[in-house]
Amino acid sequence: GGFITYTVYGQLGLPFVLALLASGVTLAVIGALMEKFLFRTVIRRSHREESTMLLAAATAFFFDAVILLIFGEKQRGVPKIVKGVFNDAGIIMPYDRLVVGALAILFIAAFVLYMQYSRVGRAMRALAQDRVAAQLMGVRVDRYSM
Known part of the structure; x- marks a missing residue:
């Protein structure tokens, strides 16, 4: 997902929200295919x-090797979404880390x-x-497993 975001946002220069959507859709499709054709069969x-x-460990090693072959060993990063630094009472914190922290708490x-509280959550x-x-x-086991 990080490499998809890096490619769409960092390399192609498309909007960050579009990069996140592309990453989410790609990972959802890969996850659904893996569940249907690998995990469901093994279970x-x-x-x-x-x-x-x-x-799960084997697929993680496989994807790690594929990403290494495609992108190489060089470390990459996504350009900052929000620029600037918060500086108050000796505490220095980049704005992008504050945004990511707040979003993480919100999403959790x-x-x-x-x-x-949702029906889907109870089923899972x-x-x-x-x-x-x-x-x-x-509960539709195959549907909620995917």
Whole structure:
């Protein structure tokens, strides 16, 4: 996701919001395809829970190698979104870090509320606790797993 944002925003010069959308859509598509064709198959055929952990580690190593082949070893960064520095009482903090911190807190709170009070959140929590019981209660296991 970071490399997609870097390419769209840093290299192509398109707006940052568009870069985030492109990153989110790309990761959602890759995640859905991986779940459907890799993880779902392993979960159905394997009798051990460790199989999915090994598959997750293997896919992480695979994507790490692919990104290394495409982008190389050089460290890259996305240009700053907000420029400037907050300086008060000896505390110096770049504005972009303040924005990222505030957004992180906002998104974490929204995610917790969504998982706690929405129907989808309850279904995903039930699925995480007991897959068979969730299915018996009417949760569409394949849909919410994806």
